[in-house]
Amino acid sequence: MIAVNELEDLVAQVGEIPVIPKVAERVMDMINNPNTTAVQLQAVIDTDQAIASRLLKIANSAFYGYSGRINNTSHAVMVLGFKTLKSMVLAASIRGVYKRFGLTEELLWAHSLFTSIASRYVALEMKLPYVEDAFIAGLMHNLGMVIMNNEMPEKFSQAIQSFYNDNVPMVEAEKNVFGFTHKEVGALTVRKWRLSDFLEKVIYYQDRPEVFDEEDPYLFKLTSIIYLANSFCYKLSIGIGHKSSVELSPRSKEIASILGFSEEDIVALMDRIYELYSEEKGRMT
Numbered sequence: 001m002i003a004v005n006e007l008e009d010l011v012a013q014v015g016e017i018p019v020i021p022k023v024a025e026r027v028m029d030m031i032n033n034p035n036t037t038a039v040q041l042q043a044v045i046d047t048d049q050a051i052a053s054r055l056l057k058i059a060n061s062a063f064y065g066y067s068g069r070i071n072n073t074s075h076a077v078m079v080l081g082f083k084t085l086k087s088m089v090l091a092a093s094i095r096g097v098y099k100r101f102g103l104t105e106e107l108l109w110a111h112s113l114f115t116s117i118a119s120r121y122v123a124l125e126m127k128l129p130y131v132e133d134a135f136i137a138g139l140m141h142n143l144g145m146v147i148m149n150n151e152m153p154e155k156f157s158q159a160i161q162s163f164y165n166d167n168v169p170m171v172e173a174e175k176n177v178f179g180f181t182h183k184e185v186g187a188l189t190v191r192k193w194r195l196s197d198f199l200e201k202v203i204y205y206q207d208r209p210e211v212f213d214e215e216d217p218y219l220f221k222l223t224s225i226i227y228l229a230n231s232f233c234y235k236l237s238i239g240i241g242h243k244s245s246v247e248l249s250p251r252s253k254e255i256a257s258i259l260g261f262s263e264e265d266i267v268a269l270m271d272r273i274y275e276l277y278s279e280e281k282g283r284m285t
Contacts, residue, residue: 017147017185020193023048024093028195031082038077045073045089054092061280087132090195091116091139099150104157104240108146111239112139113281118229118273125269126225126259130218134225137202141226143189144182144203145240148174160240171207183207202226209255224255231255232270238277 020028026044030036045052052073059070059080070076077085094112098105119138123131149156155177162173174181187204202223205211209223231252233239248256248266256266 017189017192018097018150020195021048021051021093021096023051024089025193027089028086031086036082038074041082041085042074042077045077050096051089051092054095055088058088058091062276083132087136090136094139094143097143097146097150104149104153104160105146107240108142108149109239110281111233112142112146114233114236114238114273114277115139115141115226115229117277117280118232118269119225121273121276122225122229122259122269125261126221128221130222133196133198133222137199137222137226138229140186140190140199141203141206141230142182142186144185144187147185147189148178148182152178198222206230221259224259228252228255228259229273232273236270236274 023044027041030041030044045055055073055076056070058064059076064084068079070079076088080088095109098109116135116139120131120135123134128134145156159170159173159177162168162176163170166173168176171181171183183204183206187200190199190203198219201212201219205223206226209220209227212220212223231248235248253263253266256263261269
């Protein structure tokens with residue numbers, strides 16, 4: 001993880017680390033308070049109509065599986081529960097981190113959205129109790145890329161070109177150009193936002209789930225899910241950092257097996273996740 005004495009230097013290199021929207025910050029604090037009521041939550045969410053509107057789009061997504069139609073924030077608060085609502089508010093807020101929205105940003109968003117949908121679906125298939133943690137970790141795992149592109153788009157473009165033209169792994173290309181990677185920046189950002197500690201760890205170790213193998217079964221499974229979902233993204237050539245369609249790596253297959261999925265399961269998973277992504281990508285823009 002990033003040591004405290006390294007934070008100041010990293011912030012100086014990155015530039016402006018965005019602040020979490022005030023409404024999202026207040027909602028996070030309120031949900032952590034056992035005395036918060038549904039009426040109070042609704043009132044706070046409704047003060048930011050952009051977040052409220054995106055929240056309703058997400059709430060009505062097919063992958064949430066609610067049988068009716070959620071028409072307003074009051075209804076959303078009542079039927080979804082605080083934990084699900086927390087992940088939706090974060091998801092609705094992340095969109096505001098993007099400072100511009102051209103092709104690069106569109107690809108970054110596509111990658112994050114697919115990974116979040118894939119992560120949640122895999123967690124559901126595993127019947128895990130923390131599907132919302134998987135969803136938000138998948139959505140935020142590449143948050144560092146968004147910030148690096150926001151603050152230093154020319155350098156980020158240089159890293160992307162190195163990845164595509166020189167066949168350099170993305171993390172290595174970032175290290176060569178910036179001196180740090182999106183993992184450090186993403187972990188730093190969620191620490192600054194005072195979000196759950198698990199997010200900082202999953203973002204930082206997203207390509208090394210084995211770090212948690214014996215230490216923390218929850219983090220091992222969650223990080224493995226993000227790794228596998230990211231592999232699906234790579235296989236299907238969705239978003240930034242991906243080239244032509246390739247086979248899943250032996251390591252990805254091994255992680256899938258550890259999570260309980262056979263190679264036949266993987267094919268079915270990817271088909272269903274891609275279907276969900278295709279249905280929802282328009283709603284969640």
